[in-house]
Amino acid sequence: MYKKNHLFWGVIIIYTCIFFYLMAVIVKSPFIGIVVEQVGQEWFIKDFVNPEMVKLFNIEQGDIVLEVNHQPIKVIDGVTQSTINSTNSLLIQNTEGKKQFIKITYKDFLAQWFYYIVLPICYFIISLIICIYLLFNRKDSFYSFNIFMLFMLTVALEFGSIGATIHNDGVGKFISSNGGVVILILMLHFFINYLEYLKLEHIFIIKPYYLYGLLITSGVLTLLENVFPNIYQWNTTMLLFIMAFLITYALLILLVIYIKTKKQQLLLLLFCLVGPFIPILVLYVLPMLLFDQYILTAINCLLFLLLIPILLLLTQLSDYLFDTDYEISKIRYYSMWSFVVSSIVVIGLYFILDIKSLDAFKSFLFLFIVTLGMLYIKEQIDYASRKVLYSPKGDxxxxxxxxxxxxxxxxxxxxxxxxxxxxxxxxxxxxxxxxxxxxxxxxxxxxxxxxxxxxxxxxxxxxxxxxxxxxxxxxxxxxxxxxxxxxxxxxxxxxxxxxxxxxxxxxxxxxxxxxxxxxxxxTSQHGSPAWLKKFVWLQLENEKSQLAQELHDTILQQQLYLIRELDVVQVDRSFIKQHREYLIKLNADLRWYCEQLKPPLLEKQGLQVALNKLFIEVEEQGDFAIIHEIEDIALDSPELPLLIYRTIQEMLNNALKYSQATHIKVILTAREQGFELVYFDNGVGCNLSEIDRKNSMGLQGMKERVYAYNGLIELTSAPDEGMHIRIKIEE
Structure with missing residues (x-):
């Protein structure tokens, strides 16, 4: 454990050092982006990559750059054009011969300060917090934690390299070029391990080392650009193709296996991890591969990666962010109609107006997004106006x-x-x-x-x-x-x-x-009707049968054993003391059974005292720790405290028998007209469909008690995913 933590902190330190190096490159000076051209011994301004320079400092094309950071621009043989990416000062001479000294700070470029420095630092800190939280709280139950940690930190590093790339820093350019491929490969490695952990197999699943072969290829090609600059365009196309393949593969493999298995975890992975990469694929990668022109710049597309920690936090803070199956089916239905409508319109525009392929692609995306959004808006408007819109005369x-x-x-x-x-x-x-x-x-x-x-x-x-x-x-x-x-x-x-x-x-x-x-x-003249008597009698007999079986299997058998032992010790009296102590223990067990049938503290000292004693007794019997948050709730019905006690008692008994958990949490909170009870453990979990078929007495009894009081009960579990129960009852 020490070595693993040591490795974890080593990775954190390495990533942090690289990240702060990139920040140091960016903080030195803002990005100004002035393209200059050499004419004789002078450098004239030819163009502006950053148009803000014209508005802020009143400089124009044709002006002469005399000094950069108080130094003249170096003349390099064979180079007639260059770009000034970043500097702290400029000395400019305009076309009229008037000189102007310009001091450049981030005060003039607040958007750059926020976009390239503040936002990446916040993103990196959030990623660190998530990794550290998982290490100390969820690592044992979070499969492939190390790969996921590298994925999160690499996403943060890629986002931090944006500014360094614009400043033409070599390290920043290398990370920016290959970071997308590294992120996708780590994500896929995590997916493949997680699918193996869930024991899900498919012919489309490939070995992770094939993916890392793609990473080595992209890294070597990027390094070769420094030696052979002519391969830049070819290498860029190759990297885009690799990214398109990896994103599409991640999307398809999860969708195919989800359709086959209906595992809810796969939908969350699609939503939280793959979802933010889809805009990058659609708005940048595919347009560049198909039309050699992007719809949204790569830098702006990377902003979608900010959604990853946000979505992860949202899904962790809430048990279910939404009804996933319903939302996915609705997205599929709306997307189908949006795709059909957009395709028909764009095909018509392409052939009737003879527009360019890229313009047709942009039009399709615009119409698809607008149609999809309008369908959702229509749904909300129809629901809000249902009383007026859906009248009997029309609906x-x-x-x-x-x-x-x-x-x-x-x-x-x-x-x-x-x-x-x-x-x-x-x-x-x-x-x-x-x-x-x-x-x-x-x-x-x-x-x-x-x-x-x-x-x-x-x-x-x-x-x-x-x-x-x-x-x-x-x-x-x-x-x-x-x-x-x-x-x-x-x-x-x-x-x-x-x-x-x-x-x-x-x-x-x-x-x-x-x-x-x-x-x-x-109208019954003989007391209760026959069917009610039969129901009560059967219930009473069931309770008697269960109690008799428990006493027969425990107390009665132990007493028979003592009788036989006492027959033996009539000759040897040395064992009498030992068996007396055993009888005392037996008596305590019988007292415990009686308390299970009627908890004495519940009526005399209240629910909280009774539950505290129950928690202590269960912790002594089990190998888990119980974390409990029990509010002092006021209930009008005298039956509800007993209902709460019995329900928690059943939950803990099930945990003792089956869960193999190390931690259990029980939360009881008051509501306006009742209460809410939440239980979860980190045990082995179960397949709820199999439990329903077997008609488990414990869970079935718990459900029946809740339904008898018109309550709601939600059970969530899967093999190796623990058990989560939420109960809500209103008086």
């Missing part, structure tokens, strides 16, 4: 939704039918809606129509609509819809009405069932 799904919403929670069938008639009349804007109950076989005004009307069917008879709302063995519930000025329902309204009737029929069945249960409870 029939909302018509069904609003009608059902108004008839829910009706205590009886009569009230449900009355409420349904009122709401339906209002929704359809008609004068009369009535529900009649007919006994099957009775003579009515239209016997054939009613007898032949099946459940859910709606027909127009004599200027009104009738429909079969519900049907039993001996009765039919018929709804009649009519209007004083006549009525005509469109096809879509009839379909919606038929679907609504099917829903209401189920409501009537459920309401009748509840009414019958209430009647049994109210």
């Amino acid at each position: 029939y799904v909302h018509f069904i939704y609003r009608t059902i919403k108004h008839i829910t929670n009706m205590p009886s069938v009569d009230k449900l039918l009355k409420r349904f008639s009122e709401v339906l009349a209002q929704q359809l804007s008609v004068s009369h809606v009535e529900v009649h109950i007919y006994s099957i076989g009775d003579l009515v005004a239209n016997p054939k129509v009613i007898e032949n009307l099946t459940l859910g069917a709606v027909k127009r008879v004599d200027g009104r609509y009738i429909g079969c709302l519900h049907e039993t063995l001996d009765k039919k519930y018929i709804v009649t819809i009519e209007n004083e000025g006549g009525i005509y329902l469109k096809k879509e309204e009839l379909l919606s009405l038929e679907l609504l009737i099917m829903y209401v029929s189920n409501f009537i069945d459920n309401t009748q069932f509840v009414e019958n249960l209430i009647d049994q409870l109210d």
Whole structure:
């Protein structure tokens, strides 16, 4: 462990030294970017890479540069053009012969100060904090930590090399040229190791040393540029091709394996690590390879890498940043439509207006982003305006939704039918809606129509609509819809009405069932109804059976053992004292079982005291440390403290039996109308789908207790990922 930490701090020191060297290069002077051309013995200003120089210091093309940092520009044989990248002072002579001394500081270039110095330093510090945090808190559970640490620090170093590259520093240029390749290879190495850790295999997964072969190739080519400057363009194309391959490979390998396995961790890797590289691929790498022209400069594209630590922190601070499956499916759906619309428009522009390929590509990206954004905006506007936008006259799904919403929670069938008639009349804007109950076989005004009307069917008879709302063995519930000025329902309204009737029929069945249960409870002359007695009896017998089994397997067996031993010690009394102590321990165990059945401190001294004792007892039995944060919460119901105690007790019992954890954390916090209970450990975890199939008594009992109080419970776990449980209950 000491050697590993020693290596860690060694890497940190090396990266920090290189980073501060780059910062030292940048801090010396701002980037001015003046292109000068030699005419005779004088250097004339030919162009400005940094246009700010013209506005700030009133210099123009054609002016003569006499001195740079109080020294004349050196004349080199064969060189007639050069670029002044950085300096602290200039002596300029304009076309009229007037000399001007210019002192240059970062006060004149605040944007450079922020962009090239402040932002990279902050980024590097955040990356260091993340690495140190993982070392001390998550290293044991964070697979391939060393590779991930190198990845984070290399991203920070690449971002810090931007300014040094602009200042024409050799080290900065080397890091900037190869840093992108190093970052992607380290990221892929981390992915490959992590997939191996998850025991996920695929034919597309390649060995990491092949990737490092690409890194060696790019590094050698970059060094050769100093010897053979002519290979610069070819080398740049090669580096861009390597980056395009690595980003595309990382994206495809994670997507393919996620589609196959549905592992949630792979989506988080896509979102946090691969996502920030996609703009670099689309806005710089691909346009340079295809059109030899970028849409966004490489320097600006690197800003997207700032998202990596931010996204990592967000996903760590929240258990789930969002419903990942839902968001991914929505992005896929919106992206598909955006791609189709953008492609059609751009193909039309390309052939009709004969625009250039790069302009077509830019137009496609612009339309794709705008269309994708507008679909999301439309979604939000539609949701915000749903009450106005989705009226019954235009949106029939909302018509069904609003009608059902108004008839829910009706205590009886009569009230449900009355409420349904009122709401339906209002929704359809008609004068009369009535529900009649007919006994099957009775003579009515239209016997054939009613007898032949099946459940859910709606027909127009004599200027009104009738429909079969519900049907039993001996009765039919018929709804009649009519209007004083006549009525005509469109096809879509009839379909919606038929679907609504099917829903209401189920409501009537459920309401009748509840009414019958209430009647049994109210009118039973022999106490509770039979079904309730049976339920309570079965539950009681289950509890008795479980308790009997536990006592039989522990206390009873130990007592039988002592009886046999006492039979032996009748001759030899030296063992009596030893067995007396064993009986005392046995008595303590039995007392513990009794306390498990009814915790005495809970009723007498409150929830916090009882839980503290429980934590101490469990820590003595287990090999893990319990971190607990228990708020003193005020609950109106006297049953909820017992519910909290039993739930935590079940969590800790499961941890003792199965988790193999070293740390457990339990947090109980008060809410406005209830409480929230959070548990997590760093144990072996489990496959929740297999646990559900096996119907685990511990987790199932915990769920049933929570559901009995209309609470919410969320369980998150996977093999070697620990267990996380979140429970919310409102009074």
